[in-house]
Amino acid sequence: MGKWFLGNDRPDAYSYNGSTQYTYQYVSGSLFQNSISSDDIHQGDLGDCYLLATLSSLANDKSSYIQKMFIDNGDNTFAVRFYNNGIADYVTVDRYLPTLSNGKATYAGWGGASYSSLSNELWVALVEKAYAQINESGWIGQDNTNSYLTADPNYSRTKSNSTGINGGNEYKVMSQITALDSRITSNATQQDTINLVNSNNLVTFGINAKIFGDQYSGGHALAVTSYNSITNKFHLDNPWGSDDLDLTWQDLIKWSSSGWSYTTV
The missing domain is CATH 3.90.70.30 (Phytochelatin synthase, N-terminal domain)
Structure with a gap:
């Protein structure tokens, strides 16, 4: 219910060495601020360049696809659409996002100085969170966990292994x-x-x-x-x-x- 309908799911959000589990904070702002742009995209402490580079290309050439990904549910949650072999599959996310102790974004940035800033633009961070959630469904080609990045003591950035949505394929x-x-x-x-x-x-x-x-x-x-x-x-x-x-x-x-x-x- 939380993952698909209520949006209150919290994927695991750890640092690379697994020593820190990041805190979720309610993030103010809007889904979009002005027009959709690749300038909205700021990769954080997560190796999901494959996802964000794809969003950057979309923002440049097919921004309507990004707009159509979202349904605003009117209760501070958003349904985000993905496609499983061409069939639409939705996951619901809320405004709670992994946050550093200084109030800034841990992973994909939202533009504002802090989680409380009204100038925050949320669409990139919400797609990233939705992708971490839908990972658990088992069909996106990652590790089938409900996570951005898990507390894997054997994980090393110098190796090719990945956890959560850390590391993947653009195509x-x-x-x-x-x-x-x-x-x-x-x-x-x-x-x-x-x-x-x-x-x-x-x-x-x-x-x-x-x-x-x-x-x-x-x-x-x-x-x-x-x-x-x-x-x-x-x-x-x-x-x-x-x-x-x-x-x-x-x-x-x-x-x-x-x-x-x-x-x-």
């Missing part, structure tokens, strides 16, 4: 959020990628995280949002909310970690 999320056909490839050509970007398909790219000096993770997902034919560079939105990249095709190939995920419309 799976694309179809789970949009019901569109999605694919992954490691051998797309430059022209293939230009065509995908220019046709408003969702495109994300797995890049070697060491380009950012990240010593813990070998891979990081970014949204490929445009191609500049004058500079011959692709623009990649970073779900961190900073450190976007403009890279040539040669740069992309050099720093590739897992290739492209994309939709075909």
Whole structure:
């Protein structure tokens, strides 16, 4: 009842080493503030770049999909829609989100300085929470736990294992959020990628995280949002909310970690 109808489910929310369980706080603000934008996305202390990069691509090219994900229930809860093999599956979330001791977001940011700020924009954090909840259903391809990140004493950021929704695949999320056909490839050509970007398909790219000096993770997902034919560079939105990249095709190939995920419309 709490997960599907009341929205009072609380997925496990731990730090990477499992030593800290984060506290949930009621977060003020609105589902959306002004227009939907990739600027709304700020990845926090969770390795779900695959999810947030997909949302960033959606915000740039198909923002109506994000609006249609939500039903405002009028009681400070929201039904969030995902797709299981093209069939809609809903989970209900409330405004209680994992919070640091200083009142700021633990995982996906909500924009405001504190959980009490009326300028908070909640949609990214609520999608993330809903994804952590629906993980328990067993069909999203994660670990089937009700968690963002579990207290796993054997977990290490330097290893490939993951818990909760920490670590995943963009092409799976694309179809789970949009019901569109999605694919992954490691051998797309430059022209293939230009065509995908220019046709408003969702495109994300797995890049070697060491380009950012990240010593813990070998891979990081970014949204490929445009191609500049004058500079011959692709623009990649970073779900961190900073450190976007403009890279040539040669740069992309050099720093590739897992290739492209994309939709075909």
